[in-house]
């Protein structure tokens with residue numbers, strides 16, 4: 477077995493209802509180590525709800541979640557995060573008035589157990605958090621903007637900064653929620669290229685509507701519809717899948 481065969485995160489029979497509405501319906505899915513696994517599906521398919529369940533931001537009504545084979549269904553979001561699962565959100569979560577480096581540094585410092593509000597005391601871990609922040613900026617190709625105010629970045633670079641902030645928690649598994657939403661074609665291309673460089677280093681689960689991004693960089697794709705799995709496979713399998721074409725591409 478190679479390390480890429482190792483299943484880092486898996487859900488089995490996962491369900492979530494809101495009132496009478498079953499939004500995730502006995503869904504089973506697994507994510508392999510170091511792979512980029514995209515989740516596709518029409519609006520309301522249950523993609524974001526699946527993310528919320530995997531990070532335990534909400535609790536399932538049924539089913540189990542396993543992290544490295546052990547049952548984490550009842551763990552808190554904090555405990556899940558401490559075991560290496562981190563998430564970037566659809567809505568921008570960076571502080572616009574802070575410098576680019578400080579945004580990442582705050583995340584690095586907090587993830588290492590420090591309180592960013594007392595950083596001027598130069599508590600233990602300050603220098604390490606700073607080095608980690610700089611490494612995250614480098615990985616996301618943002619080093620040249622480190623001292624700039626975040627509000628001066630293009631929207632595309634702000635989205636990359638959000639990923640840098642996510643990486644500052646030193647996760648093994650990252651969940652990206654529509655990383656190219658609202659970006660121009662050029663910005664989308666840049667974000668796509670940078671995400672591609674994270675493959676292999678991290679296990680990535682990505683909700684994304686942009687079909688060319690998904691097809692170009694994904695190792696695996698799951699298409700969801702009405703809370704269930706409509707199809708799973710590599711980009712070529714999904715492109716050629718008739719029920720996906722009918723349900724999702726409308727042809």
Ligand SMILES: Nc1ncnc2c1ncn2[C@@H]1O[C@H](COP(=O)(O)OP(=O)(O)OP(=O)(O)O)[C@@H](O)[C@H]1O
Pocket residue numbers: 494499517518519520521522523524525526
């Ligand atoms: N907290 C909630 N309370 C009630 N209904 C909810 C809640 N969260 C999501 N839903 C409903 O669950 C369904 C699935 O929503 P979800 O956001 O998971 O879909 P999605 O596939 O991520 O869609 P999109 O692509 O539009 O983001 C929708 O009908 C939504 O209105």
